Amino acid sequence: MKRFRDAFFATAETDIKHIGVLDGVRAFSVMLVCGFHFWQQSWLWDLYKSDILQKIGIADCGMNWIFSTGYVWVDMMILLTGLCLFLPYADVMTDNPESLADAFKGGAKRKLPPAGKFYVKRVARIFPSYYLCIAVFVAFFVRVADYGSFEPKAAYLRDLISHLTFTHMADRSTYLYTRYNGVLWTVGVEMAFYLIFPLLAYLFTKAPVFTWLGMNGCSLVYYLAVIMKHQDDLGFYINQFPTFLCVFANGMMAALFIAALAKKLKQNKYTGLFFTFLALFSLYFIRLAVKYGLATSKTGQFWQVQNRFGLSLLFVAFIIGASFSFNWFRAVFSNPVTRFLAAISFNLYIWHQVIAVKFKEWKIPFWDVESGRPQQDAGRTWQWKYTLIIWAASIALAALITYLFEKPLHKLIMKAYGKAEKLAKSKRAVREIVKEIRAENISEEITPVESAAARADKEAEPEAKAEGPEDKAAEDQAFEDGNDIPGEPSVEDETIY
Numbered sequence: 001m002k003r004f005r006d007a008f009f010a011t012a013e014t015d016i017k018h019i020g021v022l023d024g025v026r027a028f029s030v031m032l033v034c035g036f037h038f039w040q041q042s043w044l045w046d047l048y049k050s051d052i053l054q055k056i057g058i059a060d061c062g063m064n065w066i067f068s069t070g071y072v073w074v075d076m077m078i079l080l081t082g083l084c085l086f087l088p089y090a091d092v093m094t095d096n097p098e099s100l101a102d103a104f105k106g107g108a109k110r111k112l113p114p115a116g117k118f119y120v121k122r123v124a125r126i127f128p129s130y131y132l133c134i135a136v137f138v139a140f141f142v143r144v145a146d147y148g149s150f151e152p153k154a155a156y157l158r159d160l161i162s163h164l165t166f167t168h169m170a171d172r173s174t175y176l177y178t179r180y181n182g183v184l185w186t187v188g189v190e191m192a193f194y195l196i197f198p199l200l201a202y203l204f205t206k207a208p209v210f211t212w213l214g215m216n217g218c219s220l221v222y223y224l225a226v227i228m229k230h231q232d233d234l235g236f237y238i239n240q241f242p243t244f245l246c247v248f249a250n251g252m253m254a255a256l257f258i259a260a261l262a263k264k265l266k267q268n269k270y271t272g273l274f275f276t277f278l279a280l281f282s283l284y285f286i287r288l289a290v291k292y293g294l295a296t297s298k299t300g301q302f303w304q305v306q307n308r309f310g311l312s313l314l315f316v317a318f319i320i321g322a323s324f325s326f327n328w329f330r331a332v333f334s335n336p337v338t339r340f341l342a343a344i345s346f347n348l349y350i351w352h353q354v355i356a357v358k359f360k361e362w363k364i365p366f367w368d369v370e371s372g373r374p375q376q377d378a379g380r381t382w383q384w385k386y387t388l389i390i391w392a393a394s395i396a397l398a399a400l401i402t403y404l405f406e407k408p409l410h411k412l413i414m415k416a417y418g419k420a421e422k423l424a425k426s427k428r429a430v431r432e433i434v435k436e437i438r439a440e441n442i443s444e445e446i447t448p449v450e451s452a453a454a455r456a457d458k459e460a461e462p463e464a465k466a467e468g469p470e471d472k473a474a475e476d477q478a479f480e481d482g483n484d485i486p487g488e489p490s491v492e493d494e495t496i497y
Contacts, residue, residue: 010327011272014262016091021322024333026080027341029073034352036070037183038390041356043375044383065295072294072304074186076315077349078244081190082251083258083319088113089201090252090259093208103260106206115198117417122194124413125346126187129406133181133350134163142179166191172236183353185239192241193248204252215249216309218242227305234301246309254316258323265324272326279321279329286314340399347406348398355397356390365389 038044045064092110094103138160147155159178162168169175169188203211222242230237237243265271289311297303322333341348360367360374365385367374374382 008326008328009269009272011267011269012327013267014323016087016259016262019258019323020334021330022080022084023342024338025076025319026345027338029076030345030349031341032066032070032073034348034394035067037353038356038387039067041360041375042383042387044387065291069290069294072290075247075308075312078189078247079251079312079315081193082248083255085197086201086204086252086255087259089205090255093205093256094259094263103256104208106208112202112205118198120413120417124410128409129347129350129401130187132401132405133184137180146179169240176235181350181354183349189239189241189244208253208256212249212253216246219246219309223305231302238301238305243305243308247312250312250316254319257320261324267324271324275321275324276326276329279318279325282314282318282321286318289314344395344398344402347401348394351397352394355394359390359393360386
């Protein structure tokens with residue numbers, strides 16, 4: 001009994017270098033989004049019927065609301081982006097804080113991560129899989145004829161170029177009516193965030209509260225000025241970058257909370273109990289919000305953007321609670337399965353809808369109904385077969401692309417960057433050495449024109465010449481000690497990235 005009790009209350013220290021529960025949160029979020037898109041294609045309802053529970057007074061235990069609202073978990077994925085990207089900066093901000101409040105005053109005791117390396121890492125993470133998807137669509141799925149009879153070539157090029165440059169969210173035709181993969185709109189939002197993230201991160205380290213308020217203020221202004229004026233046409237406006245600034249901001253603030261708690265909080269069974277309950281209560285209120293708010297709303301899109309800030313706060317509460325919870329609760333989200341799904345999550349997200357649509361179009365599994373809508377007329381058996389097949393195919397394809405294409409290219413890009421970085425360091429070091437040598441040569445030069453007074457002084461003080469060799473020896477020793485140029489730092493004194 002004691003062994004069981006000890007295992008139940010066990011609470012490990014949280015390592016902010018890698019927070020394991022975030023793998024599970026990402027994996028479950030992506031799978032819920034996939035479940036929504038698969039439900040749209042299969043119409044598979046009532047995975048779990050609640051007839052038995054209804055007999056004991058539990059009226060509604062169905063799972064339909066989970067799949068019909070799965071799209072809302074894109075917000076969790078956006079929040080995780082802000083959180084994970086800002087964690088290294090939060091780590092710098094929370095070096096030896098005297099109290100939790102100190103972490104939110106701003107300032108950093110160490111140098112911040114370099115912006116150049118951040119951009120290279122984003123390129124290595126996003127570009128391979130993203131451009132592979134674009135290439136596949138160009139080669140197999142998109143044709144000029146698909147764009148109608150009015151200037152189809154111009155429309156084709158506009159759609160292609162906007163996706164190549166991540167600007168497809170800027171135009172209705174390339175966002176809502178694109179012939180490319182519809183889920184790629186989120187990559188456009190993420191890329192907009194990446195462009196300004198180093199600036200936002202710098203401002204956050206200086207004044208976290210004011211920067212957080214500013215980012216949320218931008219979302220509020222966009223909501224009042226744009227969303228409220230286009231309630232009858234929300235499709236184009238609901239997922240634009242400004243509406244997500246509040247979610248990114250909450251993710252960055254969550255990173256700061258987690259870093260501060262990890263360094264200041266002494267974790268034990270009492271803290272584990274508190275944070276486990278925090279995570280459970282957060283999940284309960286997320287369920288209430290989604291099931292009885294979003295799922296029952298007549299205008300789901302408006303509900304989502306109207307409650308985006310509040311729902312993201314519930315997401316933050318859950319993540320913080322799970323990060324410091326009991327070990328058994330963390331294991332639900334941090335285990336080999338969730339780590340695998342998190343590793344392939346980007347490609348799973350990119351390809352799942354393509355597979356769902358194309359498999360139904362290719363009659364996999366086979367269907368033959370006059371209406372052309374197997375999800376409606378082919379029967380429940382077909383729905384189950386189709387759902388299981390597209391799940392298996394999506395995971396398999398995502399794994400193959402991740403481990404055979406994305407990760408090798410990621411490694412090559414980072415390796416090339418590492419070599420370029422070393423070469424740049426070497427060039428800087430050489431320039432500093434040349435600079436020091438030139439400075440030393442200048443200090444040793446003798447002015448060719450001397451005044452008569454100077455020559456008279458030399459003749460009047462012959463003993464000064466005798467002191468010359470000693471002065472030269474002292475000068476040589478000073479050069480060896482590195483003090484030849486007072487006030488100028490040596491190469492070793494500079495931090496070179």
